[in-house]
Amino acid sequence: MTQNIYDDAGFFAGYSQLRRSVDGLGGAPEWPTLQSMLPALTGKGVVDLGCGFGWFCRWARDAGAASVLGLDVSANMLARARETASDAAIAYRQADLETLDLPAASFDLAYSSLTLHYLEKLAELFATVHRALVPDGRFVFSAEHPLYTEPGPDYLDEGPRTSDWLAKGVVKQHRTLATYLNLLIDAGFTVRRVEEWGPTRAEIAAHPEWKIDHRRPSFLLVSAAR
Amino acid sequence: MTQNIYDDAGFFAGYSQLRRSVDGLGGAPEWPTLQSMLPALTGKGVVDLGCGFGWFCRWARDAGAASVLGLDVSANMLARARETASDAAIAYRQADLETLDLPAASFDLAYSSLTLHYLEKLAELFATVHRALVPDGRFVFSAEHPLYTEPGPDYLDEGPRTSDWLAKGVVKQHRTLATYLNLLIDAGFTVRRVEEWGPTRAEIAAHPEWKIDHRRPSFLLVSAAR
Numbered sequence: 336m337t338q339n340i341y342d343d344a345g346f347f348a349g350y351s352q353l354r355r356s357v358d359g360l361g362g363a364p365e366w367p368t369l370q371s372m373l374p375a376l377t378g379k380g381v382v383d384l385g386c387g388f389g390w391f392c393r394w395a396r397d398a399g400a401a402s403v404l405g406l407d408v409s410a411n412m413l414a415r416a417r418e419t420a421s422d423a424a425i426a427y428r429q430a431d432l433e434t435l436d437l438p439a440a441s442f443d444l445a446y447s448s449l450t451l452h453y454l455e456k457l458a459e460l461f462a463t464v465h466r467a468l469v470p471d472g473r474f475v476f477s478a479e480h481p482l483y484t485e486p487g488p489d490y491l492d493e494g495p496r497t498s499d500w501l502a503k504g505v506v507k508q509h510r511t512l513a514t515y516l517n518l519l520i521d522a523g524f525t526v527r528r529v530e531e532w533g534p535t536r537a538e539i540a541a542h543p544e545w546k547i548d549h550r551r552p553s554f555l556l557v558s559a560a561r
Numbered sequence: 562m563t564q565n566i567y568d569d570a571g572f573f574a575g576y577s578q579l580r581r582s583v584d585g586l587g588g589a590p591e592w593p594t595l596q597s598m599l600p601a602l603t604g605k606g607v608v609d610l611g612c613g614f615g616w617f618c619r620w621a622r623d624a625g626a627a628s629v630l631g632l633d634v635s636a637n638m639l640a641r642a643r644e645t646a647s648d649a650a651i652a653y654r655q656a657d658l659e660t661l662d663l664p665a666a667s668f669d670l671a672y673s674s675l676t677l678h679y680l681e682k683l684a685e686l687f688a689t690v691h692r693a694l695v696p697d698g699r700f701v702f703s704a705e706h707p708l709y710t711e712p713g714p715d716y717l718d719e720g721p722r723t724s725d726w727l728a729k730g731v732v733k734q735h736r737t738l739a740t741y742l743n744l745l746i747d748a749g750f751t752v753r754r755v756e757e758w759g760p761t762r763a764e765i766a767a768h769p770e771w772k773i774d775h776r777r778p779s780f781l782l783v784s785a786a787r
Contacts, residue, residue, distance in 0.1 A: 482708075482716065488775030490708065491759045511778075512738055513755040526752045529739040533717045549714030552737075 337433055337454050338506045341387075341409035349501035351415075359390035365477060365532045365554045369448070372528050372558040374473045376400040379443035382467065384432055384460070384476075385450025389416030392425045395446075404442075406430040432460055437467035444468075447476040449554070452484060452507045455495075457515075461522035468561040474524060475559075480531060480552040484509045512555060524559035532556055563659055563680050564732045567613075567635035575727035577641075585616035591703060591758045591780045595674070598754050598784040600699050602626040605669035608693065610658055610686075610702075611676025615642030618651050621672075630668075632656040658686055663693035670694075673702040675780070678710060678733045681721075683741075687748035694787040700750060701785075706757060706778040710735045738781060750785035758782055 340346045354362035360370075377399035383391050386405030395403050405427045407413050413427050433456045445464045451457060464474055484496050484507050496509045516526055531552035539547050566572045580588035586596075603625035609617050612631030621629050631653045633639050639653045659682045671690045677683060690700055710722050710733050722735045742752055757778035765773050 488777060491757065491776040491778055511757050513757045516742075516752065516755045520753060526742065527746060529742045531717065531737050531739045550717040551714060552717055 337408070337431070339408050340453075340502060340505050341407075342411050343502050346502035346505070347409075347411050356388060359388075360394055363448075364534060364538070365556065368530055368532055369475065369477055369556050372475050372530070372556060373446075374444060374475075376444065380404075380441060381444045381446060382406065382437065382442045384435075384445060384447035384464070385453075386416060386427065387412045387448075389419060389425070389427065391446060391448060392416070392427075393420055393422070395444075396422055396424060400424075400444075402426075404428065406432065406435070408432065435460060435463050437463055439466050440469050442467050442469065443472050445472070445474045445476075447474075447478075449477055449479065451476060451515075452479040452510075455508055457508075457510070458518050458521065461518050461524070465522045465524060465561055470561060472561045473527075473558060474519075474561070475557070477532075477554050477556045478515070479507060480533075480555045481509060481511055481515075482551045483553050486551065515555065515557065519557070519559050524561060526557065526559050528556075528558040530556040563634070563657070565634050566679075566728060566731050567633075568637050569728050572728035572731070573635075573637050582614060585614075586620055589674075590760060590764070591782065594756055594758055595701065595703055595782050598701050598756070598782060599672075600670060600701075602670065606630075606667060607670045607672060608632065608663065608668045610661075610671060610673035610690070611679075612642060612653065613638045613674075615645060615651070615653065617672060617674060618642070618653075619646055619648070621670075622648055622650060626650075626670075628652075630654065632658065632661070634658065661686060661689050663689055665692050666695050668693050668695065669698050671698070671700045671702075673704075675703055675705065677702060677741075678705040678736075681734055683734075683736070684744050684747070687744050687750070691748045691750060691787055696787060698787045699753075699784060700745075700787070701783070703758075703780050703782045704741070705733060706759075706781045707735060707737050707741075708777045709779050712777065741781065741783065745783070745785050750787060752783065752785050754782075754784040756782040 360366045378401050380402050381395045381400045382404045386392050386407050392403045392405040403425045408431050416427050493510050496507050498505050532554040533552040586592045604627050606628050607621045607626045608630045612618050612633050615631050618629045618631040629651045634657050642653050719736050722733050724731050758780040759778040
């Protein structure tokens with residue numbers, strides 16, 4: 336089973352301090368790009384794979400979604416999501432995305448933010464998501480960009496990478512960009528948009544605290560259609 | 562207009578010595594992967610964008626293609642292609658791929674090997690290729706991988722890169738992988754396969770003369786359907 340680092344007390348405390356945890360979607364620099372890749376949500380059914388504190392679930396409701404299912408492996412995250420706001424049309428459920436079961440043809444949008452790079456078994460999840468979407472439903476996700484997970488000379492060597500981000504021994508799964516796309520295609524998806532997100536030079540100049548001196552992408556954003 | 566470096570005498574002399582120039586497809590380490598992405602060619606019409614010495618044109622005929630059109634900007638390359646073998650079903654034509662005109666719905670396969678990274682105007686070419694293919698026709702190409710053209714910290718900064726490969730001042734156009742894919746999608750193509758090709762560790766060990774100590778990809782290979 337995939338490491339559940341979000342229920343590590345030290346990691347959770349650190350994660351809770353991140354700007355994207357405090358400010359939500361507006362604190363995530365890649366959000367405007369990811370948002371531009373989303374379909375209209377009015378009256379739609381949405382599932383969020385790795386919903387964390389529920390920022391996107393609440394945003395989707397504000398954007399008109401009829402119902403939202405937020406899934407996360409972390410009890411800590413779900414508890415925080417549930418206590419932040421009450422909305423009968425948002426259901427939060429603890430789930431291991433590697434053994435997930437979803438009803439067929441039940442969602443118009445599957446969304447996932449910065450979760451998939453933790454999973455070992457992605458092909459199985461993509462098949463589950465494909466089956467759970469209605470025809471022409473959309474799967475929009477972000478993941479850590481492969482060049483962020485593996486900035487060194489071993490880009491083509493896929494597999495686990497261990498880093499000390501917020502806690503010691505955080506395990507992420509390095510996959511090439513081609514592998515992400517081929518897994519989608521093999522699951523039956525049509526790739527509609529691929530974005531390799533990194534801050535612009537102007538953003539880097541405006542945020543010296545980021546201490547970024549390169550233009551390698553941080554995040555991979557993908558939109559696919561069933 | 563794109564630089565026509567292949568008609569530079571020094572570059573052409575150097576290029577002619579490369580293993581892929583002497584041995585043809587069998588001398589190109591990425592060829593087995595690229596070949597696996599091709600459709601069946603029996604009785605089909607093929608256009609080769611940047612045909613060089615015509616190795617692929619002749620291979621396509623051997624694989625059963627009914628007719629092959631080989632296009633290249635280089636008079637040197639085409640002269641060599643024409644003198645290598647005579648086949649009435651292969652036509653070689655000098656063409657600038659940035660201002661290319663092709664008849665509509667005329668080809669089953671458009672192929673291009675290691676040519677597109679020289680072109681400034683790729684969107685226009687992709688539109689031309691899309692129009693020139695029959696419905697469900699295929700576009701299979703290789704290009705220098707963005708991480709090869711730009712291995713440094715400026716991956717997201719697209720534009721020309723000048724290198725001294727075989728001649729001084731060879732200009733290549735750096736594009737991110739996302740840009741290649743989005744240009745295809747915008748032109749109406751469905752992406753069917755993406756490969757980021759680099760030698761395996763066993764191949765690196767077997768070829769110390771390559772002096773490669775990394776596993777970053779050299780070539781981007783893509784299969785798309787009209």
